[in-house]
Amino acid sequence: ELKVEQNPLFLSMQEGKNYTIYCNYSTTSDRLYWYRQDPGKSLESLFVLLSNGAVKQEGRLMASLDTKARLSTLHITAAVHDLSATYFCAVGYNNDMRFGAGTRLTVKP
């Protein structure tokens, strides 16, 4: 069974700092997705990573995928308050998709 682990689960950052969220998964896959969820809202797609070595960037967020290590990272550069949200990774495998538990990010001034 595919297992997806995110860490950390909770992250409190100061504005301007950098940090990385990690997503490990248990079975070979070349499909990795990152989503953002604001409090009380639905999930919004951030990045779609479809091959080993894929890197995508949007603003202060950059996601990468290493299929050999079964690892994806979401790097936050110079955090701002607007990035406060919960971030989920999800892994596609066979005809299934599994979500990580989510990382709740709080960016403090």
Add this chain to the structure above:
Amino acid sequence: DGGITQSPKYLFRKEGQNVTLSCEQNLNHDAMYWYRQDPGQGLRLIYYSQIVNDFQKGDIAEGYSVSREKKESFPLTVTSAQKNPTAFYLCASSQEGRGEQYFGPGTRLTVT
């Protein structure tokens, strides 16, 4: 505009009543999903459907039922057998089983 809609946004019911949550998509996606999210928690898969007239149980199907009579519609019924139904319910769709999922805005169900 293509998208996925859920209704209602908020739903209040008394214990012992069945309630049906609507999910419609016009993205021409084959696969549709229902998730439950409790406060501060992740997503738990209730049911999913890869094609019309076929669906499978997810991790927490007990107390729920679904139908998939049309490609664009995947309603979820929360039955009185569901012991703790108060939660945020999210519907999603994707072109294929392991493809990117697009989420609806969610329905917040409160049962008292």
